[in-house]
Amino acid sequence: KNQVEQSPQSLIILEGKNCTLQCNYTVSPFSNLRWYKQDTGRGPVSLTIMTFSENTKSNGRYTATLDADTKQSSLHITASQLSDSASYICVVSDGSSNTGKLIFGQGTTLQVKP
Amino acid sequence: NAGVTQTPKFRVLKTGQSMTLLCAQDMNHEYMYWYRQDPGMGLRLIHYSVGEGTTAKGEVPDGYNVSRLKKQNFLLGLESAAPSQTSVYFCASSYSSVYAKNIQYFGAGTRLSVL
Numbered sequence: 001k002n003q004v005e006q007s008p009q010s011l012i013i014l015e016g017k018n019c020t021l022q023c024n025y026t027v028s029p030f031s032n033l034r035w036y037k038q039d040t041g042r043g044p045v046s047l048t049i050m051t052f053s054e055n056t057k058s059n060g061r062y063t064a065t066l067d068a069d070t071k072q073s074s075l076h077i078t079a080s081q082l083s084d085s086a087s088y089i090c091v092v093s094d095g096s097s098n099t100g101k102l103i104f105g106q107g108t109t110l111q112v113k114p
Numbered sequence: 115n116a117g118v119t120q121t122p123k124f125r126v127l128k129t130g131q132s133m134t135l136l137c138a139q140d141m142n143h144e145y146m147y148w149y150r151q152d153p154g155m156g157l158r159l160i161h162y163s164v165g166e167g168t169t170a171k172g173e174v175p176d177g178y179n180v181s182r183l184k185k186q187n188f189l190l191g192l193e194s195a196a197p198s199q200t201s202v203y204f205c206a207s208s209y210s211s212v213y214a215k216n217i218q219y220f221g222a223g224t225r226l227s228v229l
Contacts, residue, residue: 004156032214042222044157095213098211100213102218104156104158
């Protein structure tokens with residue numbers, strides 16, 4: 001069964017600190033992997049998209065990594081800010097059809113405290 | 115830029131009532147999607163459309179119907195609402211298939227409670 005699992009479920013860090021969120025997937029065949037940020041009460045916003053040939057993708061203070069061999073991805077947040085408090089969702093595109101079905105993880109809730 | 119707009123933002127229904135959720139996008143995107151988000155679960159695809167006049171079932175289509183009469187609009191209908199349909203509904207759109215690296219753009223969501 002195609003699944004996307006994220007850890008930890010929730011995380012609290014102090015402002016200015018770094019953190020890393022994990023994503024493991026069993027989706028096959030694989031097309032691409034995405035990280036979304038979802039603020040409370042808002043829709044998800046795309047942060048990065050990576051194909052199997054891309055190991056790293058950055059978007060400002062956000063850096064995503066992908067290991068297609070172990071089927072793992074991580075999202076690293078550098079020098080966290082209060083505005084980083086949100087849910088971060090890992091999403092994998094199933095490559096079995098050209099419409100690209102997306103499989104969503106449950107998300108990691110990050111709280112940044114002053 | 116409006117992007118993806120969902121109406122209404124909130125709604126409370128009684129069991130058995132019907133309603134339509136409207137999604138409008140101004141980016142000339144071909145693909146549009148309806149998802150539901152429930153506590154402790156990832157977003158689940160209800161229905162999607164790959165172009166004007168087309169619709170297809172997603173992961174959890176039962177109890178919902180959709181229509182895409184105009185390219186910019188994607189409507190989600192609940193014919194006879196049930197408490198199990200209490201959820202937050204998100205509409206999204208993309209230029210083309212997410213099989214490629216096309217970005218999905220989401221609306222702000224509709225919070226629906228069915229009593």
